[in-house]
Amino acid sequence: MSASSLDLAVLGLLKEGPMHGYELRKRLAFTLGPLYAVSYGSLYPCLKRLRKDGLVASAEHPEPKRRRSKRVVETKPATSRRKQVYEITPSGEALFFEQLELGAIYDTDRFQTRFAFFRYLPGDERIRLLEHRKAYLEEKLAEFKDTLRATRERIDAYSRSLIDHGVAATEQDIAWLAGLIDQEKAAAQDGGRSIRGS
Amino acid sequence: MSASSLDLAVLGLLKEGPMHGYELRKRLAFTLGPLYAVSYGSLYPCLKRLRKDGLVASAEHPEPKRRRSKRVVETKPATSRRKQVYEITPSGEALFFEQLELGAIYDTDRFQTRFAFFRYLPGDERIRLLEHRKAYLEEKLAEFKDTLRATRERIDAYSRSLIDHGVAATEQDIAWLAGLIDQEKAAAQDGGRSIRGS
DNA sequence: TCTGCCATGTAAGCCGTTACATGATTTT
DNA sequence: AAAATCATGTAACGGCTTACATGGCAGA
Numbered sequence: 446m447s448a449s450s451l452d453l454a455v456l457g458l459l460k461e462g463p464m465h466g467y468e469l470r471k472r473l474a475f476t477l478g479p480l481y482a483v484s485y486g487s488l489y490p491c492l493k494r495l496r497k498d499g500l501v502a503s504a505e506h507p508e509p510k511r512r513r514s515k516r517v518v519e520t521k522p523a524t525s526r527r528k529q530v531y532e533i534t535p536s537g538e539a540l541f542f543e544q545l546e547l548g549a550i551y552d553t554d555r556f557q558t559r560f561a562f563f564r565y566l567p568g569d570e571r572i573r574l575l576e577h578r579k580a581y582l583e584e585k586l587a588e589f590k591d592t593l594r595a596t597r598e599r600i601d602a603y604s605r606s607l608i609d610h611g612v613a614a615t616e617q618d619i620a621w622l623a624g625l626i627d628q629e630k631a632a633a634q635d636g637g638r639s640i641r642g643s
Numbered sequence: 644m645s646a647s648s649l650d651l652a653v654l655g656l657l658k659e660g661p662m663h664g665y666e667l668r669k670r671l672a673f674t675l676g677p678l679y680a681v682s683y684g685s686l687y688p689c690l691k692r693l694r695k696d697g698l699v700a701s702a703e704h705p706e707p708k709r710r711r712s713k714r715v716v717e718t719k720p721a722t723s724r725r726k727q728v729y730e731i732t733p734s735g736e737a738l739f740f741e742q743l744e745l746g747a748i749y750d751t752d753r754f755q756t757r758f759a760f761f762r763y764l765p766g767d768e769r770i771r772l773l774e775h776r777k778a779y780l781e782e783k784l785a786e787f788k789d790t791l792r793a794t795r796e797r798i799d800a801y802s803r804s805l806i807d808h809g810v811a812a813t814e815q816d817i818a819w820l821a822g823l824i825d826q827e828k829a830a831a832q833d834g835g836r837s838i839r840g841s
Numbered sequence: 842t843c844t845g846c847c848a849t850g851t852a853a854g855c856c857g858t859t860a861c862a863t864g865a866t867t868t869t
Numbered sequence: 870a871a872a873a874t875c876a877t878g879t880a881a882c883g884g885c886t887t888a889c890a891t892g893g894c895a896g897a
Contacts, residue, residue: 449884467848475794476802478809479787480751487885489850527893528848553678563801589677596673603761604674610819611676617815621808647856665876685857687878725865726876 448544450558451483451491452500456533456541457562459501463532466492476561481554492531500537503529546570550577572629579622586615646742648756649681649689650698654739655760657699657731664690664727674759679752690729698735701727744768748775770827777820784813 448456458464458472466488474482495501505527533541545562549555556578563571589612600608646654656662656670664686672680693699703725731739743760747753754776761769787810798806 451884465848466850475790475806478806479783479813480809484886485849486851486887491884493850557805561799561802561805564799585677592673601759601762604759606819606823607755607759608673608676610816611678613819614812614815615677617812618808621804621811625804645855649856663876664878682858683877684859684879689856691878 448540449491450555451487452495453541453544454558454561455488455491455495456500456537457545457558457565459531459533460538460541460565463530465528465530469531477557481557492529495537496531499534500540501531502534503531505529541565548574548577550574550581568629568633572626572633575622575626575629579619579626582615582619582622586612586619646738647689648753649685650693651739651742652756652759653686653689653693654698654731654735655743655756655763657729658736658739658763661728661730663729667729675755679755690727693735694729698732698738699729700732701729703727739763746772746775748772748779766827766831770824770831773820773824773827777817777824780813780817780820784810784817 454473454477455469458469458476464472466485469492470483470485470488473488492501492503496503541562542565545559545565547559549559556574559574566574589608593608652671652675653667656667656674662670664683667690668681668683668686671686690699690701694701739760740763743757743763745757747757754772757772764772787806791806
């Protein structure tokens with residue numbers, strides 16, 4: 446069974462507790478970073494598919510959220526759109542761990558999605574993935590700088606600026622990874638604790 | 644007529660001279676930055692579509708690249724796969740300029756593709772787009788920091804690191820744009836020259 | 842009551858990918 | 870002549886988006 450980045454993220458968030466779609470969307474943007482936001486047109490079909498595959502279970506929200514001292518009208522229609530609360534199933538958990546271990550080093554989105562749930566991986570696995578990702582970015586960067594150096598043609602100033610910025614951004618990524626690796630290694634020696642407490 | 648980022652990039656590169664697909668792909672990665680590479684499965688259908696719409700013209704590469712002192716066998720099959728050399732047509736140029744002016748501030752790829760061809764825009768238009776993009780990123784960032792601040796829940800260390808990194812990357816983007824805006828303004832006062840010569 | 846936000850969903854389409862298939866040219 | 874690289878293309882599919890459609894719930 447295959448799973449997209451979104452599948453993984455949804456399962457990972459639902460591990461922390463039942464949630465409905467709308468809330469899930471907010472948590473997604475919040476968990477994965479400033480510019481990541483998934484649309485409902487993507488999220489709801491995803492949830493539907495996960496439910497169909499038995500990876501999540503859903504129940505209509507039962508609680509009519511009664512306001513104090515106000516008579517609650519029972520007999521909610523129940524026929525129409527009610528809040529669907531999703532929770533992860535055991536096979537959903539199994540898929541989550543299976544997918545989390547795959548790594549997915551070459552794609553920024555996939556890597557970051559996994560990174561957001563790193564606490565579910567053992568320390569050595571975390572280090573392995575971080576180093577693998579870092580090596581990949583370094584390789585890409587070196588490759589690119591070679592091309593740049595080998596180029597005889599004069600390059601347009603805007604294109605040049607774009608490339609320089611891309612290089613700087615990638616270097617910042619690499620530095621971030623290097624810092625994380627250091628922390629992980631320190632934590633590993635420090636009794637196997639994760640960076641959580643640092 | 645609508646055009647994707649790839650369409651625009653292809654047209655923009657072909658403005659500099661005729662090229663075949665394979666070469667175009669290399670130039671694309673080179674023009675747009677370290678991690679941007681389009682696959683042939685995307686590029687060739689794009690070229691086909693552009694040709695169908697009369698935005699580029701293609702000719703089979705005529706030159707059999709004769710090696711010195713070697714008899715050239717004419718009668719190349721011509722029935723099978725030969726190098727296709729593409730060039731931009733007048734209507735292709737028209738579409739290029741039309742699309743370039745649209746801006747596309749909200750999507751990183753689209754913005755960067757346009758930026759790579761900024762030399763074809765007048766100075767004030769360049770400044771307008773840079774400022775618009777910068778304002779958008781600043782807004783996103785502020786929004787995100789607000790959310791972050793307003794959040795009571797303790798956040799997982801890895802998720803936190805991911806977000807901090809995203810924020811830092813976005814701030815780097817904004818600084819890059821700010822620098823470009825300064826340069827453009829200086830150049831505008833300095834007799835309307837572009838940053839090309841700086 | 843009406844406005845605004847919470848909430849769920851579908852349909853159509855965009856824009857790319859991977860995997861595959863083929864052939865031409867150059868180098869060893 | 871074999872191997873590597875250049876070069877062109879198609880088929881199937883993936884994973885998202887926008888635009889649309891619907892309705893619940895709370896407060897001014």
